[in-house]
Amino acid sequence: MLEIQDLSVEVGGREVLHDINISVMSGYTNVLFGPNGSGKSTLLMTIMGFSGYKVTKGRIIFNGEDITNKSVSERAQTGIGLMMQRPPNLVGVQLGNLVKIMSKGRVKAEDLAEDLNLTGFLTRDVNVGFSGGEIKRSELLQLAAQNPCFVMLDEPESGVDIVSIEKVGKKVHELIRGTSCAGKSGAVGKGALVITHTGQILDYVNADRGYVMCKGTVACTGNPRELLHEIRTKGYDECISCNIGKKTLVKVKEEGAN
Amino acid sequence: MAVDSEIKKKAELAKHKKAAYGQDIDLDKFGIGRKDIGETKDLRELKEEDQKTLLNVGVVPSDEGRSGSFVLMDNSVVHEKQLGTGVEVMSLQKALKVHDWLQEYNWKAVKADADKYTARTFIEEADGYFIHALPGQKVKLPVQTCLMLKSQDVAQTVHNIIIIEEGAELEVITGCSTSKHVDEALHLGISEFYLKKNAKLTFTMIHNWAENIGVRPRTVVEMDEGAVYINNYIALKPVKTIQAYPTANMNGPNGVCVFNTVAIAHPGSEMDLGSKVMMNAPGCKAEIVSRTITTGGKMIARGLMVGAAKDVKGHLECKGLILSNKGIQIAIPELDARVPEVEMTHEAAVGKIAQDQIEYLMSRGLTEEEAVGIIVKGFLDVGIRGLPPALKEEIDATLEKVDLARM
Incomplete structure (x- = not known):
């Protein structure tokens, strides 16, 4: 579904991602691990096509189509959606109105808000004065309304209180596992790429494959739960120092072509 | 009467006095506005296009949901109606005949010799609306007024007075617009508002002019103790040149004054919009907020807040978006504190959308x-x-x- 080939990316004139190779098959959820500043969010922003993230080498292929030079809108319309880590404030744009506009009235914002403990937020300006956890839930609400075929989540659980985490987890599960989705790739099925530090979100999604990123590149690949265990017990150093440059840390099952 | 002739003399001398701001307009190019347009008891009898013009500026032709209604076309009063209780609505010239006491308020807040626009309006003994909320009356339905340009190459001169008596509350919606067939014309509008103790006035003005219309309003609001004045100004359509700098004088303690401005400068438009608040008494609060856009025109957003008494608080905000390479946005926020115990802040930002x-x-x-x-x-x-x-x-x-x- 998504294939990233030898991707290098510059931000502010400095190369921050180097020779990334990642693929996500439809029906699969892949996870990105890595220390702060390793380039995980940059990768998701690049896949979404934000300006300021300049691809200097390599390609991004989505459902067989090269989208490396497509606009953000085109990527979204093909079925890619992103939950951002630090989305901008939209002063004067109410969350409920935005949901109405982006879903063209197909989705009931009130129901989604109730699912995510966000009733009362629909009349507030998007992200203005939202706490970290509220931003996460608002992002999820928008993503649920958008219902993309390929879901990218940037730390969906961070900052979310323990009462809301279950609702967030459930919503993420629905979002990734639902059978139908919007966008041109609707027929192909869903896929997801999720950034997590704590692994908490893995309780709610069946992650198939994990990548550990370090210093702007993929250091190792493997079973996400085993990778997480490794990171928890030994830190990131083990993975990076022993395996950087090697293909895989743990043998993963063969992936077929997209 | 001696005083009157004194003012008259001053006004004559000010006939060519340029305004402090805004491009100068040659008044000799514009004739006197028509005074012979017939009266209409029911605005629904007006031509459909005129009714539409009214609706576009928030004026309901049926007068439904309004406690008063007033329409001026060029210099002719075509409609004056009082529909509710607690408020008087009539033409100013008629009111000056009915109420002797009104002379005390006539040309007192706005000086007749302020500039050539006030001078011409004074000399022409311009008519306009008189709106008077009676003491203690909290009038539920708004009063609507419309000032419409109907003829080519004339200067409409308008003189309005609003008095909100002690403890009274009123909302006024006023729409200014241009009739479809008028290309070039001028609007000179003098407004004097008087808010007595604990009075409240919400004044919303919608401007809907046209590409070649010049507009020079002159507004002064005099506020007594505990008075609340909320001014909403909306101008989203093209205009050739507009220069306005309404001033609120907060003369009594604990007053509240808010100026909200929303405007778009289209290509060819020059808009010089400001609001001035003089906090002359302790405990007064004020807010000036302007949100302006240029799509190719020149936009100047001014704001001046003066803190001249202790424990006054104010915030001034000028935000401007530039949506075209040809547009100009100038934000000029000014704070002037004359005693130490004031708290005034300002925020200005211009630029493109992030x-x-x-x-x-x-x-x-x-x-x-x-x-x-x-x-x-x-x-x-x-x-x-x-x-x-x-x-x-x-x-x-x-x-x-x-x-x-x-x-």
Whole structure:
């Protein structure tokens, strides 16, 4: 579904991602691990096509189509959606109105808000004065309304209180596992790429494959739960120092072509 | 009468006195506005296009839901109606005949010799509306007024007085517009508002002029103790030149004054819009908020707040968006503190829409044009929050018609 080939990316004139190779098959959820500043969010922003993230080498292929030079809108319309880590404030744009506009009235914002403990937020300006956890839930609400075929989540659980985490987890599960989705790739099925530090979100999604990123590149690949265990017990150093440059840390099952 | 002739002399001397701000307009080019347009008891009898013009500026032809209604076309009073109790609505010249005491308020807040525009309006003994909320009356339904330009190459001169007596509350919606067939004309509008102790006036003005219209309003609001004045100004359509700097003098303690401005400078328009608040008594609070856009015209957003008494608080905000390479945005916020115990702040920002906001919306599947449209509407919306819902709907509808995506 998504294939990233030898991707290098510059931000502010400095190369921050180097020779990334990642693929996500439809029906699969892949996870990105890595220390702060390793380039995980940059990768998701690049896949979404934000300006300021300049691809200097390599390609991004989505459902067989090269989208490396497509606009953000085109990527979204093909079925890619992103939950951002630090989305901008939209002063004067109410969350409920935005949901109405982006879903063209197909989705009931009130129901989604109730699912995510966000009733009362629909009349507030998007992200203005939202706490970290509220931003996460608002992002999820928008993503649920958008219902993309390929879901990218940037730390969906961070900052979310323990009462809301279950609702967030459930919503993420629905979002990734639902059978139908919007966008041109609707027929192909869903896929997801999720950034997590704590692994908490893995309780709610069946992650198939994990990548550990370090210093702007993929250091190792493997079973996400085993990778997480490794990171928890030994830190990131083990993975990076022993395996950087090697293909895989743990043998993963063969992936077929997209 | 001696005083009157004194003012008259001063006004004569000020006939060529240029205004402090705004491009100079040659008044000799414009004839006297017609005074012979016939009266209409029912605005629904007006031509359909005139009714539409009224509706576009929030004036309901049926007068439904209004406690008073007044329409001036050129210099002719065509409609004056008092529909509710607790408020008087009539033409100013008639009111001056009915109420001897009104002379005390006539040309007192605005000086006749302030500039050539006030001078001409004074010399022509211009008519306009007189709105008077009686003591303690909290008038529920708004009064509506419309000042319409009907003829080519004339200067409409208007003189309005609003008096809100002690403890009274009133809302006034006033729409200014140009009749369809008028290309070039001028509007000179003098407004004197007097708010007595604990009085409240919400004054919403919608300007809907046209490409070649010049506009020079002169407004002064005199406020007593505990008075509340809320001014909403909305100008979303093209105009040739407008220069306005309404002033509120907060003369009694604990008053509240708010100026909200929402305006778009289209290509060829020059808009010099300001608001001035003089906090002359202790405990007064004021807020000036302007949200302006240029799509190719020149926009000057001024704001001046003077703290001349202790424990006054004020905030001034000028935010401007530039949506075209040819547009100019100038923000001039000024704070003037004359005693130490004041708290005044200002915030000014001009520039284009942040790219990250546009792309954020694009990542939700919207096109770039849709994203820009939503952000711009949101930007303006902040300036007019708190407007009565019906009026808000009309303004939203106007905004829909302004092709923001094109910009």
